[in-house]
Amino acid sequence: MDLTFRPRELAFRDELREWLAANPPDPRPVQGGEDAEFAWRRDWQRRLYDAGWAAPAWPTEYGGRGVTPTESAIYFEEVGRARVPFAANTLGLLLGGPTLMVWGTDEQKERYLPPILSAEEIWCQGFSEPDAGSDLASLKTRAVKDGQEWVVSGQKVWTSGAQFSKWCMLVARTDSDAAKHKGLTYFLMDMEQDGVQVRPLRQITGEAEFNELFIEGARIPDANVVGGVGNGWKVALTTLMNERAGLGFALQIRLRQLLDDLIASAGERGLIEDPLYADALADLHVRCESIRLLAWKGLTDAERYGQPGPEGSLVKWLWSDTNQRLTQLAADILGAEALTAGTSWSYELLRARGNTIEGGTTEVLKNIVAERVLGLPRLKVAA
């Protein structure tokens, strides 16, 4: 056991820290709504790109630095710590690009990877549907072959950034006679066409971080099939596996910062000496540190033994639960401030409710842990 970083990793961290300190993003725009916010994030990604920091985990041949998973985790910890915005094309960088690297043709890689990195073309993810959430493979959006094209109709939901996106990672049913997981195909769909309508989905915070996609007769050239017709489930799993790997580290740091802020606020109010609050804050600290340790353990195990195991589900479960407890405790400690519309703590309190649903509900994560880690039998349900 050695919980220190190697010299190479420290050098990487220091280089990044220095760059972040010397190149802070512009202040977050206070006006202009989500368009201004997005432009701000796009500008930030351009700066990362120009300095070679947009996607260090990408191989050098695709414009990355080819860093190790540990260094990639350090990257997310550091950008989290620096409190810089997420890159505008986070889904392209973390999900779309890596999926293409595994499943894409040479032509696809050459065509799509460079503009992902530079934020010229933004990507979104068209997986979930109104009737296909946790049971993703039951999705109904249909793609029918028409000459050299596919014609797509259906509905997608929880599509973040759709209004800014050029490309959608779309999973659609191409064979309704095949078994549930077998009849799916993974496409890159051009969002700039009449057959695709984007409607903002207002969430409980009042904002619209996500969208609904209404797809009616959208056309996708055959060349935009990724990983072969009928192979969409496997390709989608590659995307989903990448979903937690990188982001997890940034979210973990974000949680740590919120807790530090809350501890500071409790200190100012003299509440950290109150045994009730002291106990709750210390418990959050233990949870927070456990998440960090478990996340690093999962990562270093993966580096050592190959693929990450389903134990990663524990980290997401514990993180989401802890963030909810933290924001709820903030309401106890800060009182009205955390319940007043427009404050950052009130936003955190409401936004946290999504944590145990997005990216795998806690119930599904528990199933994964029970079945794949503990080997418990699965209850047979009607198909």
Next chain:
Amino acid sequence: MDFGLTDDQRDIQRTARDLLAERARPERVREHAEAGRSDEALWRELCELGWPGIAVAEEYGGQGLGRIELSILCEELGRTLAPVPYLASVLAATVIEQAGSGEQQARFLPGLASGELIGALGASRGGVAELVIGAPEAHVIVLIDEDLSARVLTPEQAEVTPAPSIDPTRSTAHLSASEDAGEMLAGDVSGGVDRALVAVSSELVGVCDRALEMTVAYVKERRQFGVPVGSYQAVSHRCAQMLLDTEKARSTAAFAGWTADADPGRLPEAAAMAKAAASDAGREVTASAIQAHGGIGFTWEADVHWLYKRAQLDAALLGGAKHQRARLAGILAEQASASPVG
């Protein structure tokens, strides 16, 4: 960064697990627990193998290995609930090694390392300590008072009254000593206590691990309404929670064991986290084990209850979860943000 054990540590773990699987079978543990005596043959064997001295310096006859190696053995002994005074003895040795003078170390550690002497560690208030594990058998007693003053006593210097606890897999006694009895341990008492907390936490990790293992095996077998009860989410999600609690305890105990040798500045925080997580996990996981076993879990013969009882005693030992969190809050208040790994 690497969370894995070294090859040598893995060997220690494998050897310990194989040996205890053979020598500390559940029926043998039950037999000794019911008779209210420790397993002297097993204790002798462990002493011959040098287990009590694994973390004691070589100059005092120990093996001079680290806290991680000690944690490995504590975890394996916790898994099997081996009825030997191991934990009690290494806790006493740990505090003497950290807080004793050179002369005191030379006087006590060789005997504690070889197992010739059995130690016990009690947390006292006004010279009185309740349910001190190993005390009825102990030759060397360390008492730590609330103000972190520590002293070492012979059994003759204290009044030792055997007081059976709910966990008969090991002996316990009520201790009282007059103010001037024994001799002071003037060194780093808190460093000793923190290292002791890590050892107790590791034992609890072993207890949790075993409780989960027994439970998973049981709910796969036990059928009701025509299916294994483990296929119901009410049961399987409880098992998932047991794993999460166990892994929280395991990761924080591993971190604390590592800081003890490699980053002692963070040890107070790490030890408090480990003991808080392990105390909660120990209680929750073993309680869940009984529940998931259903009616059979409430019977004497099912053997789950021994784990629950051990967890109850260990959870309270040297301060329970609430006590540790209160300590931790003090540390947090002083040092608002924690530094990253490395």
